[in-house]
Amino acid sequence: MQLDFSELFLSGDVNYARDDLPLGALLRYIGFTPDDDMEELGRYISGRMIEAAFYIDRYARPQLAARGVLGNRLNSVWLSPDHRRILQELQDFGTVWKSIESGDMKYHFVSGYLISDSGIFCTLTLTAQTAYALRKYGSSSLKGSYLGRYTDRENPWYGATYYSETQGGSDLGAGETKAVEDGGAWKLTGHEKYFASNAGIADGAIVTARPEGAAAGAKGIAVFFVPAKREGGEDNYSVRRLKDKLGTISVPTGEVELEDSEGFLLGERGKGIYYAMEILSVSRIDDALAAAGIGRKALWEAYRFACRRSAFGRRIIEHPLLARDFIEMEADLEAALALSLVAAKHFSDSSESVPPYDDSYHFARMLTHIAKNMASEVGAEVTKYAMEIMGGRGFLSEYPIEKFHRDELVTSIWEGTSNIQALDLLELMVKKGTHELLYTSLAQIVARCNDRELKDAMEKALERTRAEVARMMQSASPEFYGKDILRALGSVAAAIYLQDASSAQGGDVLKDMARTYIERHLAGKSASPDILSRSAGLEWMDGGKATHE
Numbered sequence: 001m002q003l004d005f006s007e008l009f010l011s012g013d014v015n016y017a018r019d020d021l022p023l024g025a026l027l028r029y030i031g032f033t034p035d036d037d038m039e040e041l042g043r044y045i046s047g048r049m050i051e052a053a054f055y056i057d058r059y060a061r062p063q064l065a066a067r068g069v070l071g072n073r074l075n076s077v078w079l080s081p082d083h084r085r086i087l088q089e090l091q092d093f094g095t096v097w098k099s100i101e102s103g104d105m106k107y108h109f110v111s112g113y114l115i116s117d118s119g120i121f122c123t124l125t126l127t128a129q130t131a132y133a134l135r136k137y138g139s140s141s142l143k144g145s146y147l148g149r150y151t152d153r154e155n156p157w158y159g160a161t162y163y164s165e166t167q168g169g170s171d172l173g174a175g176e177t178k179a180v181e182d183g184g185a186w187k188l189t190g191h192e193k194y195f196a197s198n199a200g201i202a203d204g205a206i207v208t209a210r211p212e213g214a215a216a217g218a219k220g221i222a223v224f225f226v227p228a229k230r231e232g233g234e235d236n237y238s239v240r241r242l243k244d245k246l247g248t249i250s251v252p253t254g255e256v257e258l259e260d261s262e263g264f265l266l267g268e269r270g271k272g273i274y275y276a277m278e279i280l281s282v283s284r285i286d287d288a289l290a291a292a293g294i295g296r297k298a299l300w301e302a303y304r305f306a307c308r309r310s311a312f313g314r315r316i317i318e319h320p321l322l323a324r325d326f327i328e329m330e331a332d333l334e335a336a337l338a339l340s341l342v343a344a345k346h347f348s349d350s351s352e353s354v355p356p357y358d359d360s361y362h363f364a365r366m367l368t369h370i371a372k373n374m375a376s377e378v379g380a381e382v383t384k385y386a387m388e389i390m391g392g393r394g395f396l397s398e399y400p401i402e403k404f405h406r407d408e409l410v411t412s413i414w415e416g417t418s419n420i421q422a423l424d425l426l427e428l429m430v431k432k433g434t435h436e437l438l439y440t441s442l443a444q445i446v447a448r449c450n451d452r453e454l455k456d457a458m459e460k461a462l463e464r465t466r467a468e469v470a471r472m473m474q475s476a477s478p479e480f481y482g483k484d485i486l487r488a489l490g491s492v493a494a495a496i497y498l499q500d501a502s503s504a505q506g507g508d509v510l511k512d513m514a515r516t517y518i519e520r521h522l523a524g525k526s527a528s529p530d531i532l533s534r535s536a537g538l539e540w541m542d543g544g545k546a547t548h549e
């Protein structure tokens, strides 16, 4: 007799693509139509991937295979056969190749929300990032040799980004890896690539290094594609060890040592830091969407639990205190998702722009910083509280809910911490004035709102935010206020996009939550028990009647 996983996980029958009604409305808002593969992916994730990922996390984590039986040095990571299979199956859904071949990153980004497992999806994010960089900045001969390997259907390659070094994760300019040009070929040497996810499974990586004679700091950084094997077949770099981590267990994160490793320069030498940041934007959007996606899975599971568990003579979902929490979390989650999807759309639309870039790219980058911060904060709040809703069981490692929380916590750290998102945002504001574009665009959206009360609240909030941000920017230390600015812009932009999506798409689900979000975060209105009627708009998570169409 086999274990029935639905005894451990109540959401096993969910189709995360088709059944997620707010997602459907928001995808229509950004003009994205999921295809049959994506619908199938939504079912695959609940029916197959979550169980496998949970098992890998607990019992079958990746191992470094350091030596062959004859004593030869290996730099490979051993994944369980089922782990390899699910990665291949997720690739079969087109989570990487569809976007790389079409040049439209939305398919990849949306699949990130659906998969959202920080470990499993990290492997695919890094692969998409590598392929994105090769496609956009690789020479035609480099593309000819390697790009097709990343979109291969039978045996696709995996990618990685080796940026962070022991002395500098946030501070990329502190990187000490050196690149030397030797007869037209580049050799990279550096022993401190300290956080290298996909190390040991990646077939090639995007690596930051400083060419000999280049300027100090971030300006001197160049970006290279470094295959895992040299032309002759021997290993091109070594993997020193794998990290022991709180979450993201399924992705091996290692330390990489480069020693005269063959590399191929991407783009132009003096523009490396721009490429590095652009490539990072791909994973920052993935990160924002994954954060919202994990939050959704946790909330969905907690909601189903709350509909089944009783205390004090009624289902816990019927207790006003708990119902209120659900409504507020749902509103925050939908707002974070709306903002992240809008960022994904803008980045995808601007992805042909190259340094020094046009405004569409700067605008997309601005949204990316704001969305990554907001989604990682909201996601962590939601997963933490979803655990609490499940009471003591939420804290047990026997059920996937605690894994959702562990996996969520990394989303505010990797690809640049929240402080770094704030600093990058400030730089964009000072150098490019991108916030003015945001204000103009948000004001245009607010102008078409037909609900007088909401319109008034959004107009006032936008004006207030504008004045507060200006005050902070003109202060003696705008840096001090960096995260206040990030959060203030996040709240107002997310509210306006969510409200606009709700009126563009009609229906009750987004409408109720847009109103809840605006009342709570923009209008500063205290919650009243009247909002409890909005809990009907959550019933879709437990097979209830869809009320939004």
Ligand SMILES: Cc1cc2nc3c(=O)[nH]c(=O)nc-3n(C[C@H](O)[C@H](O)[C@H](O)COP(=O)(O)OP(=O)(O)OC[C@H]3O[C@@H](n4cnc5c(N)ncnc54)[C@H](O)[C@@H]3O)c2cc1C
Pocket (backbone or CB within 6 Å): 161, 162, 163, 164, 165, 166, 167, 168, 169, 170, 171, 195, 196, 197, 198, 245, 248, 253, 410, 413, 414, 415, 416, 417, 418, 419, 420, 423
């Ligand atoms: C599981 C995992 C996987 C990872 N995978 C990869 C990978 O595949 N490739 C890769 O390149 N990197 C990877 N990273 C590294 C990750 O991107 C870095 O850890 C992150 O960017 C922070 O860098 P750091 O750890 O060096 O911290 P530091 O840069 O030392 O920062 C420490 C603290 O100081 C703060 N800080 C730094 N500078 C400032 C400032 N000017 N103002 C205010 N606060 C500041 C930071 O916000 C942070 O809170 C991974 C990390 C983790 C945890």
